[in-house]
Amino acid sequence: MSSKKAPNKKPSARPAQNQKPAPAAAATAEALPPPRKGMGPIQVVRGMRDLLPADQHYWRRVNQLSDEVASSYGFERIDTPLVEETALFVRGVGRSTDIVEKELYSWETPGGENVALRPEGTASAVRAYVQHGMLNLPQPVKLWYTGPMFRYDRPQAGRFRQFFQLGFEVLGDADPVIDAQLIIIGWNYLKALGIDATVRVNSLGTPESRANYKNALVAYFRSKKTKLSEDDKRRLLKNPLRLLDSKDPAIQEMKAEAPQIVDWLDEDSKAHFMRVLEYLDEVGVPYQLDPYLVRGLDYYTKTVFEWYANGEDQELAQSALGGGGRYDGLVEQLGGRPTPAAGFSFGLDRVVSRIKDTQPSSTIGYKSEVFIAQLGDMGRKKALALYEEFRAANIPVCEAFSKSNIKQQMEIANRHGSKWVVVIGQKETLDGTAIIRDMEAGSQEIVDGKKVVHEIKKKLGRITNGE
RNA sequence: GUGGCUAUGGUGAAGAGGUUAUCACAGCGGGUUGUGGUCCCGUUAUCAUGGGUUCGAUUCCCAUUAGCCACCCCA
Numbered sequence: 348m349s350s351k352k353a354p355n356k357k358p359s360a361r362p363a364q365n366q367k368p369a370p371a372a373a374a375t376a377e378a379l380p381p382p383r384k385g386m387g388p389i390q391v392v393r394g395m396r397d398l399l400p401a402d403q404h405y406w407r408r409v410n411q412l413s414d415e416v417a418s419s420y421g422f423e424r425i426d427t428p429l430v431e432e433t434a435l436f437v438r439g440v441g442r443s444t445d446i447v448e449k450e451l452y453s454w455e456t457p458g459g460e461n462v463a464l465r466p467e468g469t470a471s472a473v474r475a476y477v478q479h480g481m482l483n484l485p486q487p488v489k490l491w492y493t494g495p496m497f498r499y500d501r502p503q504a505g506r507f508r509q510f511f512q513l514g515f516e517v518l519g520d521a522d523p524v525i526d527a528q529l530i531i532i533g534w535n536y537l538k539a540l541g542i543d544a545t546v547r548v549n550s551l552g553t554p555e556s557r558a559n560y561k562n563a564l565v566a567y568f569r570s571k572k573t574k575l576s577e578d579d580k581r582r583l584l585k586n587p588l589r590l591l592d593s594k595d596p597a598i599q600e601m602k603a604e605a606p607q608i609v610d611w612l613d614e615d616s617k618a619h620f621m622r623v624l625e626y627l628d629e630v631g632v633p634y635q636l637d638p639y640l641v642r643g644l645d646y647y648t649k650t651v652f653e654w655y656a657n658g659e660d661q662e663l664a665q666s667a668l669g670g671g672g673r674y675d676g677l678v679e680q681l682g683g684r685p686t687p688a689a690g691f692s693f694g695l696d697r698v699v700s701r702i703k704d705t706q707p708s709s710t711i712g713y714k715s716e717v718f719i720a721q722l723g724d725m726g727r728k729k730a731l732a733l734y735e736e737f738r739a740a741n742i743p744v745c746e747a748f749s750k751s752n753i754k755q756q757m758e759i760a761n762r763h764g765s766k767w768v769v770v771i772g773q774k775e776t777l778d779g780t781a782i783i784r785d786m787e788a789g790s791q792e793i794v795d796g797k798k799v800v801h802e803i804k805k806k807l808g809r810i811t812n813g814e
Numbered sequence: 815g816u817g818g819c820u821a822u823g824g825u826g827a828a829g830a831g832g833u834u835a836u837c838a839c840a841g842c843g844g845g846u847u848g849u850g851g852u853c854c855c856g857u858u859a860u861c862a863u864g865g866g867u868u869c870g871a872u873u874c875c876c877a878u879u880a881g882c883c884a885c886c887c888c889a
Contacts (some may be wrong), residue, residue, distance in 0.1 A: 694889025
């Protein structure tokens, strides 16, 4: 019933809770859909994308493996909200990082809260650890998660505003074996997907040793200030460690003479780092020492690492597949007791695009070995019921019930790669039979309508003579 | 946020300042309503959006938007 003419009732399907009395809209009832003047059909928002059916099997594989790997290493899944208080990321990730400074999707709610779409997962995991008193659980607590993250970055190949991360976090343990094992997990994960990658490792030491090093570094580059570009000068002030990452050839040269962080590590950090490397050696995980590796988030201490895909095509090799490290200060910084922790994450979009490149897919779409074709209304009814029988028997089966033309149905069956087609028409319904056609041989036989599923089971080798 | 390149049907391409914008693939329909993968036929585009130059633009110019690339940064 349409309530169009109802005099007093607003036909609003979805009454907004705190709707303001939009004055303009009241005047013209027609003006509801915003007229995107001159525009074509609506498209995805910039930096966002659809994961189409054709790609889903890659994602399924990646997600299944995530689950397997995580549980085989004793990690438990956690899902945190996509929206958190903005302060969580400001305090967690670091105020002066780009992620917070210019890439945060944040806004004020109608209730006046400052919230943001999560740009990464660690801060939320730590927040949950603190909030739910997980310090009372046997330590360490091992958590893993996967889901979309959001950064208002400029899109590029392998870089989106909504992207998917797989993350592992180990909270409540300072032992270097944790760091090593995280790297081993990542290594095994990539290996299982057939991705050839190298992990680069470095140590940033404690906040104190890092600060000392930073001073030394700044002093060094100050002395060469005249050779620095504007960009690099800005970085010198804001985030000097990043200078080491610069692709500027001038910097590359200066780097050689620059103080190296290893020389500034405190004894504890140095010993810690050595242990990590020893463990990696023990397991035979190949790694690359990278004294210039600095991560973009402020919370890292001691061990840091990043994965890069090996191979010629530099486009993808440029951007990290994932990375992580130890963050011994973060839990305290977010209001918990001082708690050591470490973790890492993978960018699944990049992982998927990598396996797409190296391992092109062959199978697309839903595959089943049996197709049910029907003719006439009686046949269709019978077929509909038969479909349920197959489902109950756990036999993958497909159909095209909306088609009445048998020819078309055969065509579709063929496209699905079905090996057998069960045909039920007027005649079969009346006789209580069904036709089973062998698509490869091109032959067909008539069977008892009640035994169709049984016959197919036999053909699929699910029943041996004994039954 | 800065700079460069690009923008033609669902996809991949071709195209010229001017009457019906080509080609391939996919899709849908059909080849006399009970049988497939070949074949044949039909059908599928206001040439990204807005503006300008011109008698005339999809083709030239500008802006916008988006994609890609480099920077920045990162997963």
